[in-house]
Amino acid sequence: MTGRASRGFREVETDLAGANLRGFAFAEFLKPAPSATKIPTTIPEELPPPTA
Amino acid sequence: MPKAEDIKWFKKQFHTEIEKAVAGTPFDLDLLTALACQETGYIWQTLRKKTGFSTRKILALCVGDTLDSNKGRRAFPRTKGDLVAAKNGQAMFEIARQALIDMAAHIPGYKAAARNSSKFCHGFGIWQYDLQFFKVDPDYFLKKRYEDLNGTLGKAVEELKSAQKRAGYGKMRTLTDLEMAHVAIAYNAGRFIPKRGLKQGHRDSSGRYYGEFIFDYLRLSRTVPTPGGAPEISPPPVGNAIVPPPTPVEASGEMLIVDTRESPLRLRSEPKISRPSGANVLGTFPTAIPCAQ
Incomplete structure (x- = not known):
């Protein structure tokens, strides 16, 4: 990752409900996070939730 | 179709040599296992359960692919005549023909082909190095190097390196499981077309593609530990996906x-809005x- 904005986009990576996502997001909607912010890795459940 | 217990046997027999052969490459034991499952699993999973078959004998019988020009083969040799006309072609035909007869004695699906005196094997070794390379490396076939694990393994890794470049991953030092499956598609089909995903390579009678099988075998292999080790992925409960x-x-x-x-x-x-605007969207982030950058 370059860390630089390109054509208004920034390259970012995150974990969203266990999915690793990496790509380019519009920089205008990204703000500096509080200093203690971490990205937890979500471990998927071994079994599906019980059905009603 | 090999299952976890077949893969366990495969790893027990071959993991040491395979791990040595893939050291320093982006490939791993599970990719080579998945390829072996797809290429010749139907042979070794059957023979390993029979009595009187040493590992050496099983390796020697890992031959196949009898399809020639009437079934769409375009690579050399398209027919028996093509092969016999090549330098040392008659000797090669006799080896390829005998290989078919020996293998078909134990694998019922090849009995009909073995009865046809013009039919012969085109794939040699547990990873199926193709006879189209006979003119490039005749000794691999004529000296039956495919019967030795290191002979066939060396060819497989060599071919995978070449396939990695054709798949567009030539400079990558590590590959994800999906990227490994893409390389395997190039190994099988000669090229990988990104927009087709895993639906590429040989398509079997059930409609599933080579790429889909490789990806599934790769995942299955990751649930099977090497002797004394732990699996990379915990085996799922019966009936659940890996x-x-x-x-x-x-x-x-x-x-x-x-x-x-x-x-x-x-x-x-990519850092631009596509047309249509949703075409290059990978996902959406809630507020x-x-x-991280």
């Missing part, structure tokens, strides 16, 4: 937080999601 561990975030730059007012933030595969 779920790999999540990929951790590797980016270690500035931490950012998504800050939108109305709609989620779109994550795109307040942290991400």
Whole structure:
């Protein structure tokens, strides 16, 4: 990752409900996070939730 | 179709040599296992359960592919005549023909082909190095190097390196499971077309593609430990899909937080808005999601 904005986009990576996502997001909607912010890795459940 | 217990046997027999052969490459034991499952699994999974078959004998019988020009083969040799006309072609035909007869004695699906005196094997070794390379490396076939694990393994790794470049991953030092499956498609079909995903390579009578099989075998292999080791993925309960561990975030730059007012933030595969605008969207981030640069 370059860390630089390109054509208004920034390259970012995150974990969203266990999915690793990496790509380019519009920089205008990204703000500096509080200093203690971490990205937890979500471990998927071994079994599906019980059905009603 | 090889199952976990077949893969356990395969790893027990061959893991040491395979791990040595793939050291320093982006490939691993599970990819070579998946390829062996797909290429000749129907042979070795059957023979390993029979009495009187040493590992050496099983390796020697891992031959196949009798399809020639009447079934669409375009590579050399398209027919028996093509092969016999080549330098040392008659000797090669006799080896390839005998290989078919020997293998068909134990694998029922090849009995009909073995009865046809013009039919012969085109794939040699547990990873099926193709006879189209006979003119390039005749000794591999004529000296039956495919009967030796290191002979056939060396060819497989060599071919995988070449396939890695054809798949567009030539400079990558590590590959994800999906990328490994893409390389395997190039290994099988000669090329990989990204927009087709896993639906490429040989398509079997059930409609499934080579790429789909490889990906499934790769995942299955990751649930099977090497002797004395632990599986990379925990085997799932019966009836449940194999779920790999999540990929951790590797980016270690500035931490950012998504800050939108109305709609989620779109994550795109390249730094531009595509046409149509959703074409390069990989996913959407809700507001307040942290991400790293």
